[in-house]
Amino acid sequence: MPNIKKEIDTLKAKLARLEKEQKKAERESQALSQASEAIDKILKDQGISFETYIAHNLKKVSRIVNKLEKPQPAPKTTAKQVRKKITRKKRGARKATLTVKIPAGTYAKLPDNPEQVFEVKEKGPRPKALKEYAEQVGLEAFLEQCRIS
Secondary structure, eight states: OHHHHHHHHHHHHHHHHHHHHHHHHHHHHHHHHHHHHHHHHHHHHHTOOHHHHHHHTHHHHHHHHHHHHSOOOOOOOOOOOOOOOOOOOOOOOOOOOOOOOOOSEEEOOOSSOSSOOEEEOSSSOOOHHHHHHHHHHOHHHHHHHHBOO
């Protein structure tokens, strides 16, 4: 029984609010029609066309038109925000890369550059061309084929 009374009270309050909104809308439409009639009358008395009046107030009118043409965002509802559980990405097993350790020395006779001589020191970076070819052929074949000293 108390639930029914509460529901009746809420419906009465909603009805009162809707009636208030309806009266406000009626007053607004009446005021707008009166204002429009007054503007038309004043413009007619002065001999000014409506287009001239709009052209004079173009900045205001275009701002209002742009506002009305923009899509209206949906009203925000107060919904409970649910936090997503943070999941960490699992690292996959690293692939073993076969790196060829080229010993220090002088190398030449690469198929790409047969005339070029590469000088590899004990410490420091190895030339990319040497490394790539050694990985393709294999270290032993590379040393037999390309090592000079």
